[in-house]
Amino acid sequence: xxxxxxxxxxxxxxxxxxxxxxxxxxxxxxxxxxxxxxxxxxxxxxxxxxxxxxxxxxxxxxxxxxxxxxxxxxxxxxxxxxxxxxxxxxxxxxxxxxxxxxxxxxxxxxxxxxxxxxxxxxxxxxxxxxxxxxxxxxxxxxxxxxxxxxxxxxxxxxxxxxxxxxxxxxxxxxxxxxxxxxxxxxxxxxxxxxxxxxxxxxxxxxxxxxxxxxxxxxxxxxxxxxxxxxxxxxxxxxxxxxxxxxxxxxxxxxxxxxxxxxxxxxxxxxxxxxxxxxxxxxxxxxxxxxxxxxxxxxxxxxxxxxxxxxxxxxxxxxxxxxxxxxxxxxxxxxxxx
Amino acid sequence: xxxxxxxxxxxxxxxxxxxxxxxxxxxxxxxxxxxxxxxxxxxxxxxxxxxxxxxxxxxxxxxxxxxxxxxxxxxxxxxxxxxxxxxxxxxxxxxxxxxxxxxxxxxxxxxxxxxxxxxxxxxxxxxxxxxxxxxxxxxxxxxxxxxxxxxxxxxxxxxxxxxxxxxxxxxxxxxxxxxxxxxxxxxxxxxxxxxxxxxxxxxxxxxxxxxxxxxxxxxxxxxxxxxxxxxxxxxxxxxxxxxxxxxxxxxxxxxxxxxxxxxxxxxxxxxxxxxxxxxx
Numbered sequence: 001x002x003x004x005x006x007x008x009x010x011x012x013x014x015x016x017x018x019x020x021x022x023x024x025x026x027x028x029x030x031x032x033x034x035x036x037x038x039x040x041x042x043x044x045x046x047x048x049x050x051x052x053x054x055x056x057x058x059x060x061x062x063x064x065x066x067x068x069x070x071x072x073x074x075x076x077x078x079x080x081x082x083x084x085x086x087x088x089x090x091x092x093x094x095x096x097x098x099x100x101x102x103x104x105x106x107x108x109x110x111x112x113x114x115x116x117x118x119x120x121x122x123x124x125x126x127x128x129x130x131x132x133x134x135x136x137x138x139x140x141x142x143x144x145x146x147x148x149x150x151x152x153x154x155x156x157x158x159x160x161x162x163x164x165x166x167x168x169x170x171x172x173x174x175x176x177x178x179x180x181x182x183x184x185x186x187x188x189x190x191x192x193x194x195x196x197x198x199x200x201x202x203x204x205x206x207x208x209x210x211x212x213x214x215x216x217x218x219x220x221x222x223x224x225x226x227x228x229x230x231x232x233x234x235x236x237x238x239x240x241x242x243x244x245x246x247x248x249x250x251x252x253x254x255x256x257x258x259x260x261x262x263x264x265x266x267x268x269x270x271x272x273x274x275x276x277x278x279x280x281x282x283x284x285x286x287x288x289x290x291x292x293x294x295x296x297x298x299x300x301x302x303x304x305x306x307x308x309x310x311x312x313x314x315x316x317x318x319x320x321x322x323x324x325x326x327x328x329x330x331x332x333x334x335x336x337x
Numbered sequence: 338x339x340x341x342x343x344x345x346x347x348x349x350x351x352x353x354x355x356x357x358x359x360x361x362x363x364x365x366x367x368x369x370x371x372x373x374x375x376x377x378x379x380x381x382x383x384x385x386x387x388x389x390x391x392x393x394x395x396x397x398x399x400x401x402x403x404x405x406x407x408x409x410x411x412x413x414x415x416x417x418x419x420x421x422x423x424x425x426x427x428x429x430x431x432x433x434x435x436x437x438x439x440x441x442x443x444x445x446x447x448x449x450x451x452x453x454x455x456x457x458x459x460x461x462x463x464x465x466x467x468x469x470x471x472x473x474x475x476x477x478x479x480x481x482x483x484x485x486x487x488x489x490x491x492x493x494x495x496x497x498x499x500x501x502x503x504x505x506x507x508x509x510x511x512x513x514x515x516x517x518x519x520x521x522x523x524x525x526x527x528x529x530x531x532x533x534x535x536x537x538x539x540x541x542x543x544x545x546x547x548x549x550x551x552x553x554x555x556x557x558x559x560x561x562x563x564x565x566x567x568x569x570x571x572x573x574x575x576x577x578x579x580x581x582x583x584x585x586x587x588x589x590x591x592x593x594x595x596x597x598x599x600x601x602x603x604x605x606x607x608x609x610x611x612x613x614x615x616x617x
Contacts, residue, residue: 019455027467134350138603142543142596144550147570147588150577158578274460278551292463293555296470304467312459 002327009323013316020312021070028305029058029065078306083298088306092288097181098168099287102280103272105207110214110268115261117215118222119249125227133219140216145275149209149282156205164202166284173198206283210275214268221264225257232256259330266322270315344608351604357597365413372407379562387580397582399573405582408564409590415565416594419480419558420545424538426484431491432534436522438492439499450496453489461486462548469557479558483545494537498530532609539605543598550591566591 036053037044044052053059057068072078078088121133157165168183169175176187176195184203187195229235230253238248273288280289288307295303345351369375373393382402390397396405438449456464461483468482502508503526511521552558553567561568566587573583 015451016454016458019451020458023452023455023459027464027471138350138596138599139592142547142592142599144547144554144567144570144588144591144595146551146554146567147584147591150570150574150584151588154578154581154584270460274462277463277466278555281555292466296466296557297555299470301471304470308459308463308467311463315458315460 005327006324009320013320016316017313020309020316021073022066024073024305024309024312025066025069027308028301029062029069073309078309079302081295081303082300083294088302091291091303092306092310094181095287095291098183098285099273099276099280099289101182101184102203102206102210102276102285102287103269105203106210106214106272106276107265107269109207109211110218111265113211114215114218115222115254118219118261119226119254121219121223122226122230123249130223133223137216137219140212140219143212145209145213146278146282148212149205149279152205152209153282163205164198166282168199168202168286169195170198170202206279206285209283210272210279213275214272217264217268218261221261222257225259225261226253229253229257255329259326262325262329263322266318266325269318273311273314341608345604348604348607350600351607354597354600354602354604357593358601361413361594361597362417364410365417368410368414372404372410374404374407375411377403377407378411378564387576387583389580390582396586397580399569399583400576400580405569405586408569409566409586412564412566412569412587412590413594415559415563416546416549416591419476419483419549420542422480423483423487423545423549424541426480427487427541428491428534428538430484431488432495432527434488435492435495436499436527439496440503440518440522440526446496449492453492453496456486456489457493462551465548465552466555466557469552474557476559476563479549479552483548483552487541487545490537490541491534494533495527495530498533499526502526502529532605536602536606536609539598539602543595543602546591546598547595 036049036056036058057065060068076089078092080086081088081091084091117133121130124130153165156163164170173195176183176190176192179186179189183199184196187193187199226249235248235253238252243252276285276287277289277292279285280287281293284290288310291303292307294300295307364371380403382398384402385394385398386400386402388394388398388402394404394406396409398404399408434449434453438446438453465479465482465486468485469478472478472482499522508521508525511525516525549558550567550570553565554571556568556571559565559568561572569587570584573580573587576583
């Protein structure tokens with residue numbers, strides 16, 4: 001049954017992925033009035049533009065262009081970056097671990113702080129800790145991440161000098177041998193504890209900046225979920241049975257309250273990837289985000305296209321995973337579909 | 338007083354939000370008359386550049402000697418103009434599509450909802466950045482890009498409502514007495530979908546101010562010398578850490594404005610969604 005559920009869910013993603021391909025195609029081929037001229041830049045001569053047009057098949061019928069484009073996208077062939085002159089797929093593969101490292105760090109902070117704080121707020125319902133946490137979660141959603149990033153840099157890096165300002169590793173620390181691409185993992189595997197410590201210090205500010213909004217929404221949803229569950233009859237019954245309070249809360253109440261939180265964590269991952277775009281750019285984090293901002297600022301269309309597509313696919317995959325986890329936590333959902 | 342309104346006035350966070358929103362709206366309208374140096378939207382005074390906050394300049398001055406307080410006040414109009422334009426355009430695109438998809442069904446509905454899903458499959462910020470870039474960066478491109486990426490949220494809501502109401506008894510009755518589809522959709526279904534639309538629009542205003550600030554910050558929106566909040570923060574980066582006030586106050590303005598719309602939107606949602614009302 002689980003297998004059927006998994007397959008069904010994956011099949012549902014196919015139309016979205018096709019839609020994604022069409023959308024990015026429209027974006028890159030239809031929005032600019034002359035894609036070849038846009039690609040070539042301002043200084044290009046008409047001959048160069050004509051050559052580009054021919055090279056990219058822009059003189060063919062639109063449907064043919066789409067199939068060529070889709071075929072290449074499926075084979076992860078996104079052409080060359082107009083600026084680094086390296087294959088875009090290679091650039092992305094090299095930068096992906098840094099982004100994942102940052103995203104997972106931010107996610108860990110959001111969950112390990114957000115869930116307990118949400119439970120705490122629900123238990124102190126309508127007392128001052130609840131009000132304080134609600135205020136913080138409102139602030140966390142409303143604040144501009146790029147501004148928080150600059151403020152944290154200002155305070156902790158420039159004024160106090162406790163943490164590094166930008167980058168993934170100090171210039172004075174030679175990077176560890178690249179095995180998995182994840183800096184922290186690689187430095188542990190090769191026993192480079194100096195690089196591990198330095199990398200960790202570099203990770204703190206970007207991860208905290210990124211985690212802020214996510215933590216705020218997790219606090220909110222956990223609080224609401226726990227409050228809902230606390231009103232149910234089984235809780236009253238178990239209380240009457242004399243279950244210890246903490247055991248009751250952390251085992252039975254939380255498990256019945258996490259459905260909304262899991263959805264939120266799924267959304268969070270997508271949100272973190274998107275939010276990371278700007279945060280990475282400010283901290284010069286060598287991941288997909290700063291690559292995207294660079295591509296957008298310099299008008300590197302091949303890169304923009306590939307990254308947009310990649311982020312869309314990540315979104316789709318995370319959605320499937322979220323549904324699967326839902327099904328595992330609450331088996332009733334599996335029957336319903 | 339109307340019982341629903343009375344309930345809203347008892348919701349303290351929502352009231353705080355309402356007060357903030359009203360204050361920002363007033364500032365946006367009368368900004369040029371209350372700003373201490375209204376000319377500082379464009380003028381420069383190199384003699385008083387980068388002055389820390391003091392009596393005549395409570396928020397300090399920027400690298401061209403312009404009063405930051407005045408520029409924060411003058412920036413409110415731009416921020417709200419963008420927000421209302423974007424949310425308005427998104428509603429103009431999203432609501433009719435949602436109504437058609439929800440009421441008609443069939444292949445048209447399928448098509449509309451697939452496009453909606455595809456747009457929602459990419460984070461709004463990323464898609465808007467790419468669109469703004471492709472349309473050659475300017476404030477108008479930014480607004481269009483934000484609208485073209487925000488309408489699906491309205492389509493989703495209106496679609497669900499139109500589906501639900503399309504099968505209801507009163508719509509059957511309307512069909513029975515020969516009401517035309519357009520009349521049913523716009524005069525009977527749309528008003529019933531008003532509350533979720535209003536809630537989404539309120540939250541959307543805050544959200545748009547935030548995203549537009551990012552676009553401005555990355556140079557994809559307003560152009561100098563506009564007193565745009567996001568753009569100002571970007572310009573301040575070169576003068577850090579010395580001129581901390583340069584980056585601080587525009588960010589606080591964004592925070593406060595977005596918070597106002599979010600608090601108000603949350604309050605409105607609790608009001609119209611009985612399922613959530615229980616939990617507070």
